[in-house]
Amino acid sequence: MNKKPAIQEFIKGLWDENPVLVQLLGLCPTLAVTSTAENGLAMGLAATFVLVCSSLLVSMFRKVIPSQVRIAAFIVIIATFVTIADRFLAAFVPDISKSLGPFIPLIIVNCMILGRQEAFASKNGIWRSLLDALGMGTGFTLTLLVLSSIREILGAGTWFGLTLFSGEYAWGVMALAPGAFITLGCLIAAANLINERRKA
């Protein structure tokens, strides 16, 4: 039984157990869709939606799902919510859906989501699982927002589509894969540095 106050389950996802910077989960979509802030935000919100809904259901039925087939059950639940998110995006914001491309369906295999089901939602009550999912999702979204903002501003001179300075002075590599890796690496290094100072 957890002795932590419930609100800690939410807060830990924001920094101490940040899924991207600390747990290094879900890095594939993190690198791929963060070329613009709009895409990073959309991916973060979609993944959070899937995580919250899946955690709720898995936690609700954790005593009913037999252990031998729990992964299969988690995947079906996750895939259902991802499909819901994908169809909604395609129907209501088709331009964003088109630019996110195959990465929305790929949320199904985002290890952050399956990871939280296995590590937490399948072993904890509904309220705590909800807070855990919200915390992880929010941490994920905020990290993606920061990463994609850096990449969009430096790589294209825009932020959420608004031009800040002429694209001519932009550092093009930021918008491509190498820029993603470099920026993410720097963010993780910065997070580690901050955490080390905090412990000292």
Next chain:
Amino acid sequence: MNNTAKIIIVLTIITIISGGVLAVLDAYTKPRIDAYQNKLKNEAVAQVLPGGVKTDVIEKGDKLIYEATKNGTVVGYAFQVSGGGYQSELVIMVGVTADFSEIIGTKMIAQVETPGLGTKIEDDPSKKDDPGWFMNQFKGVRTVPAISYVKNAKPSKATEIEAITGATISSAAVVDILNNGIKEAKALLNK
């Protein structure tokens, strides 16, 4: 309860509910998604044909060919062509003159080629004043005997276009798809 039975029952229930929810969702979102796809297609058709034309759809099996007429005379046709690219299916909307001998315009509808290389066939960020230069090349290109490409050189014939450096396979695929698709549409209309 027998564990195997429990496994079968739980998984069956989960998947039935999942299937049911998604079927309802599909029925609800399909009209909007189809409407958007149609809007994109109509915009693409308008883009590859000259202005001020009236378009009618000709159905040949499952292929749609758009006939463009101005004051009663046919001035061109627009249709979708597709085929394999380097690592994805390429879907292109092409507009040709009434005798299929010249391309009026092209528009890339769908491609998922290698980012930064193959994707240059649709958007080349290195050419800031004309990022869509590759597809724009096809305007006015003659189709007979066949469209071809050259590498690292300026096209010298009316049927030639320049391939993208580092994306030869994607470029060649576009040329092949256009050649085959135009020939096919031409045959369908018995021209």
